[in-house]
Amino acid sequence: MTAEETAIPRHDQIERRYTWNAESVYPTLADWEAALAGVSAELDGVAANSGRLGESAQMLADAFDAMQAMFNRAYRLYTYAGMDAAVDTNNQEAVKRLGRVQGLLGRVSAAWSFVNPELLAIGQPTLEAWLALEPRLAYLRHFLDDLFRQQAHVRPVEVEELLGLLGDSFGNTAQTMTMLTDADFKFPPARSTSGEELPVTQGTLGKILAGADREARRSAWEGYMDTYLAYKNTLASNLATSIKNNVFTARARRHATTLEMALFTQNIPADVYYNLIAAFRKNLATWHRYWEVRRRILGLETLRPYDMWAPLTAQRPTVPYEEGVRLICEGLAPMGSDYVGRVRQGCTEQRWVDVYPCQGKSAGAFSSGSPGTHPFIMMSYTDEVFSLSTLAHELGHSVHSQLTWENQPDIYGEYSMFAAEVASNFHQALVRGHLLEVFSEPSAQIAVIEEAMSNFHRYFFIMPTLARFELAVHQREEAGEGLNADDMIALMADLFEEGYGGRVEMDRDRVGITWATFGHLYIDYYVFQYATGISAAHALAGPIRRGEPGAVDAYLGFLKAGGSRYPIEALRGAGVDMATAAPVEAAFGVLSGLVDRLEQLAG
Numbered sequence: 001m002t003a004e005e006t007a008i009p010r011h012d013q014i015e016r017r018y019t020w021n022a023e024s025v026y027p028t029l030a031d032w033e034a035a036l037a038g039v040s041a042e043l044d045g046v047a048a049n050s051g052r053l054g055e056s057a058q059m060l061a062d063a064f065d066a067m068q069a070m071f072n073r074a075y076r077l078y079t080y081a082g083m084d085a086a087v088d089t090n091n092q093e094a095v096k097r098l099g100r101v102q103g104l105l106g107r108v109s110a111a112w113s114f115v116n117p118e119l120l121a122i123g124q125p126t127l128e129a130w131l132a133l134e135p136r137l138a139y140l141r142h143f144l145d146d147l148f149r150q151q152a153h154v155r156p157v158e159v160e161e162l163l164g165l166l167g168d169s170f171g172n173t174a175q176t177m178t179m180l181t182d183a184d185f186k187f188p189p190a191r192s193t194s195g196e197e198l199p200v201t202q203g204t205l206g207k208i209l210a211g212a213d214r215e216a217r218r219s220a221w222e223g224y225m226d227t228y229l230a231y232k233n234t235l236a237s238n239l240a241t242s243i244k245n246n247v248f249t250a251r252a253r254r255h256a257t258t259l260e261m262a263l264f265t266q267n268i269p270a271d272v273y274y275n276l277i278a279a280f281r282k283n284l285a286t287w288h289r290y291w292e293v294r295r296r297i298l299g300l301e302t303l304r305p306y307d308m309w310a311p312l313t314a315q316r317p318t319v320p321y322e323e324g325v326r327l328i329c330e331g332l333a334p335m336g337s338d339y340v341g342r343v344r345q346g347c348t349e350q351r352w353v354d355v356y357p358c359q360g361k362s363a364g365a366f367s368s369g370s371p372g373t374h375p376f377i378m379m380s381y382t383d384e385v386f387s388l389s390t391l392a393h394e395l396g397h398s399v400h401s402q403l404t405w406e407n408q409p410d411i412y413g414e415y416s417m418f419a420a421e422v423a424s425n426f427h428q429a430l431v432r433g434h435l436l437e438v439f440s441e442p443s444a445q446i447a448v449i450e451e452a453m454s455n456f457h458r459y460f461f462i463m464p465t466l467a468r469f470e471l472a473v474h475q476r477e478e479a480g481e482g483l484n485a486d487d488m489i490a491l492m493a494d495l496f497e498e499g500y501g502g503r504v505e506m507d508r509d510r511v512g513i514t515w516a517t518f519g520h521l522y523i524d525y526y527v528f529q530y531a532t533g534i535s536a537a538h539a540l541a542g543p544i545r546r547g548e549p550g551a552v553d554a555y556l557g558f559l560k561a562g563g564s565r566y567p568i569e570a571l572r573g574a575g576v577d578m579a580t581a582a583p584v585e586a587a588f589g590v591l592s593g594l595v596d597r598l599e600q601l602a603g
Contacts, residue, residue, distance in 0.1 A: 007199050011088040011358045018321070020087065020376045021351035025080045032080055032097070039073050039104060046070070046111040053118040054126075057134035064140070067112050068410045074108050075370035077101045082368055083354070086378050089183040090360035099175070106168030113160040116147060124148050139409045142564050149267070153253040163252060170249075173242040174522035180231065180238075181517075182362050187227050190220035200224060202363035203380040209309040210386060221306035225510040228517060235516040236485035243477045246524050258474045262525035266416045267566040273467070275581040276531055280464040283588040284499060287461055290453065290595050291503035297602045302505045308457060312450045312602065315443035321355055321381050322348075324388040328395065330438070331431030334544050335552060342402060343395055346374065352398060353377040353391070363519075365390050367397035371413050375401040385435070385451045389428050396427035404562030412563040417526055418578075419567040421459075421533025422540070423559060428455060429541035442601050449598050456591050459530040462514075465495050467528035469515055489513055532578055535587040539576040551575070 011019070026032040049063045081101045084094040119127065127144055131137050147154070154160070187200040190208055193215045198208055200220050208220040228235065246258045255261035263270055295303040297312045319327065325347045329340045346352040357380035365379035375398035381387045400423035405413055435448045469492055473483055489512030496511050520527050540558075543551040558574035571578050 008201060008204065008357060008359050011091075011361070014356055014358055017351065018353075018355040019351065020083055020354040020378070021374060022080065022084065024350075025076065025373050032077065035073060036077055036101065036104065039070060039077065039108070042070065043107055043111050050114045051118070053115065054122045057130035057137060060130065061134050061136035063115070064411075065136070067115065070108060070112075072371055072410050074101070074105050076372055078105060079368055079370045079373050079376070083376050083378060086362040086366075086368075087354045088358065088360045089179065089362060095179070095183075102171060102175075103168050106165055109167055110161050110164035113164040114157050116154050117157045117160055119144065119147060120151055120154060139411070143411055146267075146566075150264070153255060153261075153264070155253065159252065163249065166245075166249075170242075170245040173238050173245065174519060176238055177235070177519055177522060178362065180234070181228070181519075183360060185227055185231075188219075188223040190216045190223060192216045201357070201359075201361075203357035203361050206309070206380075206386070207382050209306060210311060210384070212311050212314065214307070214310070217306040217310060218304075222510065225513055225517075228513045229509060232485040232489065232513060232516065235513075236483065236488050239473075239488070239515070239521060240477070240483040242522050243474055243483065246474065247477050257478060259471060259525060266418050268418060268568060269579060272532065272568075272578060273471075273525070273528055276464060276528055276584055277468055277471075279581050279584040279588065280460075280531070281498075283585075283591075284501060286588055286592050286595065287499060288501035288503050290591075291500065293595060293599055293602075295503065297598075303503060304505050305507060305511055309454060311447075312598070313443040313446040315441070316384060316447045316450075317439065317444050318383055319385055319388050320383050321391075324381070324383075324391055327388060327435065327438075328392045328427075328431050331392070331434030332427065333434075334430065334547070335556075339399065339556075342399055346395070346398065347391075350374055353379065353381075353394075355379065355381045357382070365394050367394045367401065369398070369401055371405040371410050375399070385447050386454065389431070389451050389455060392427040392431045393424040396424035399423070400559050403556070403559045407560040408562040408564055412561075415562045416567040417523070418529050418532065419558070419570060421529045422536045422571065425455075425459065425530075425534040425537035426541050426555070429538050430545065433541070433545055446598065446601050449594055449601070452594055453591075453598070456534070456594070459534045460587065460591060461499060463527045463530040465499055466515065466518060466521065467525075467531070468495050470521055470525060470527060488515055532584070535583040536571055536576045536578055538587050538590050539583045540574055543575065 026035065046066075049066070053060050053063055078098075078101045081094070081098040085091065085098040088094060124144070131141060131144075155163070182202055187205075190198040190200050192198060192213050198204075198216055198220065200208065200223060205220060205224055209217050211217065243258075246261075250256075250258045250261040253261060255264065259270060259273065263273065291303055294307070294312070298307060298310055300307065325344065329344050332340050332343060352374050354377065361380060362378065365377065367375055367377050369375040377391070377394040377398055379387070379390055379394060381391060397420060400415065400420065404415055432448060432452050436445060439445055439448055469488075472491055473488065477483060489509060491512075492515050493506065493508040493512035496514070497506055497508075500506065515521060518527070540551075540555055544555060554574045558570050561570045561573075565573070568577075568579055576583055
């Protein structure tokens with residue numbers, strides 16, 4: 001048994017109460033298999049609905065009921081398989097089940113692909129009349145408005161069927177990246193100043209980088225990035241294939257660009273993307289100031305990339321999981337007892353969270369579920385403020401999902417990505433404000449601000465930088481210029497060099513491979529929404545913390561809306577207009593204030 005295997009438990013060695021509640025989804029694997037077989041057996045029967053949606057309002061309502069029921073069952077299957085594979089990517093049977101259900105989802109999408117073209121053929125006037133005649137169709141108003149808005153990009157039945165079938169194979173680039181980097185990569189151990197070996201995995205890297213031992217940080221970060229560099233060509237080819245898939249889909253759906261396609265789906269103006277990048281570049285001086293403050297507090301002559309998470313105080317508070325849950329609930333108290341009760345019960349009784357690091361666990365953290373399941377969370381909790389904040393973040397997603405499922409029909413059960421990152425960052429803003437009040441010691445306050453700066457570093461520095469990279473590589477592919485590993489590394493390094501502004505010593509190759517460490521880039525134009533999300537979150541959290549009348553209800557209305565409204569519209573109803581640059585500029589004001597406070601506390 002290796003040192004890594006001795007130090008990091010297997011998933012089946014972790015106490016049950018700290019693992020996700022798999023049996024609440026399917027009591028046994030046999031039940032999962034039976035459910036999969038049941039959906040598969042019904043696929044052939046879907047064709048009986050094809051060509052008949054225009055017969056009557058009742059026929060259309062029956063078809064939508066059947067379609068939503070089938071998708072609901074398929075998503076439940078996916079929730080189980082996805083969580084099972086993510087908590088232990090070494091479990092090859094779990095990985096195989098995930099692949100099977102991904103294939104099933106592709107077949108389900110293909111089977112029902114006739115729906116949108118037939119609805120367009122029926123026409124909006126007839127459908128509007130049917131909504132008034134058949135109560136079971138009334139909920140489809142926003143869906144139909146959105147469908148006819150997108151009419152120019154809905155293709156004939158044969159094309160829609162083909163695009164549905166391609167969903168499975170196109171999605172495999174993300175799975176390939178996950179399997180390569182989470183299951184196959186073996187990172188060299190880090191070495192502490194005293195020569196002790198420290199195992200490096202996707203789950204342990206963050207803790208080492210957040211440690212005080214600079215030699216451990218250096219060796220962990222360099223070994224981690226060097227492993228990615230060793231596979232740079234494979235990783236670049238895989239990402240380039242994903243980008244080619246995006247370009248193909250945009251052209252198949254007759255969009256001018258992939259950015260237009262990605263934002264069009266959520267009805268987001270392209271100016272939102274460009275406004276973010278412009279505001280980011282305009283405010284880079286705030287980041288340059290922070291790099292200098294961080295360097296001085298750490299007492300370093302030169303700040304390096306692996307120093308970004310080094311502790312600014314030697315007295316960071318220890319926060320075990322149960323204590324973290326308590327503090328999160330206290331921070332969310334302004335949202336009311338029902339809201340807090342959901343969070344507490346999910347964390348302590350219903351086992352939403354797969355808590356601790358283990359061998360083969362996927363990197364990062366996420367919330368996952370579907371109507372009828374708990375909104376599960378996968379993470380690697382490490383008993384400190386940073387993990388507390390990650391848990392608060394994912395709980396924001398989970399409560400958002402739960403409130404959506406409870407208040408919307410299944411067709412609106414998936415809220416947009418643009419809306420998703422608001423709820424998660426909103427939680428962090430509320431909880432962080434509470435921590436700064438209850439942690440009276442200067443060192444503890446520094447730790448909270450340090451976590452805040454780390455969060456902003458990820459969402460307001462890394463993500464906008466990745467957004468700039470993502471736009472550039474898509475534009476190169478759209479122009480037929482092609483992509484290779486060295487070009488991607490050089491582009492990424494140039495963007496970071498501008499962001500560091502000469503305050504951080506560059507290691508161009510290792511910094512330049514950063515794009516390969518983010519699976520987010522396999523979701524088309526996702527990363528920019530972290531930055532817009534944190535901007536909207538702080539704009540909404542402020543009034544609630546101040547107790548302004550109606551602020552909580554307005555925010556809850558946003559969460560309950562799910563996918564029933566366009567995200568810009570839903571956020572405007574909650575009190576923030578993301579069609580303007582004002583929330584992004586205001587968030588940089590929050591960031592600047594944190595830098596000021598950090599300087600004061602550190603003396």
